[in-house]
Amino acid sequence: MHSKLVKLSAPFIWLFIVGLTVTFGSVAFVQSHKDSKGISFGLYSSKTLLVPESTYSTDKTDPRVLKIEKIFDKFHCPLAGYGDVIVAKADEHQIPYWVVPAVSFQESSCGKRTPKPAGIDESYNAWGYGVWGGNVKTFANWEAGITAVTKYFSTNFFAEGVTDFCEMMKTYTPPSKGSWCEGVNYFANMIDNFETE
Known part of the structure; x- marks a missing residue:
């Protein structure tokens, strides 16, 4: 055995x-x-x-800039002409290029209905950023607003792994009960899928 x-x-x-x-x-x-x-x-x-460096330049020939500019022109947005700034800041802060314009569409019809506190002709705040009750955050110009809002979304959401607008809504605009994230998602898809030709 x-x-x-x-x-x-x-x-x-x-x-x-x-x-x-x-x-x-x-x-x-x-x-x-x-x-x-x-x-x-x-x-x-x-x-x-x-991650390779971006192959896009942030000039007027960048296809992302062209999409934003065509949409802003189509809807007669006061933010028209700032597509290159939006894309450059999005790249700098590593967020999708369509976030800031999508939020501007939802919050102010792309800059047409900005809050105007007493004594101020334009707040340059197309994003509802820092707006609650009687408080209104104002900016010196559109570029300053774009810079601040892009940095805010980058630091507070995307850098923390939060990419869902419905999750962002809980912090950014809690009273919305879903309408904000639905609107931002709609405009984000519209921008990202817009044909420039």
Whole structure:
């Protein structure tokens, strides 16, 4: 019976030895292997993905700028002419280019209905940012407003992993009960899917 046990266990011992050889051989290979660019990597780990720099320029020929400008022109928005600023700030703060224009459509019909506190002709606040009760946050010009709002959405939502407008609404405009996020989602889709030709 002892000889039968030895005969039955021999293949398993052989498999164990082969397994160890392959494992340690792989480890040795992994530690010394470099890809074609000279970057070392491990067999059981993925190479670090590097996000390439944007291929877009933020000038008037950037397709994102063209989309925003065409939509602003179509709807006669006071923010027309600021598409390049919107895209540049979105890139700088790493948020989607359509966030700030979509919020402006929802909050003020893209700048047509901005809050105007007593004694001020224009608040340059198309986003409802810092507006509650009798309080109205004003900006010196559209660019200052775009900059502040883009930074706010980046810092308070996108940098924290919050990309759903219905989640943002809970902080940005709690009394909306869903209408704000539905509107912003609608305008975001309209902007992102707009055909410029």
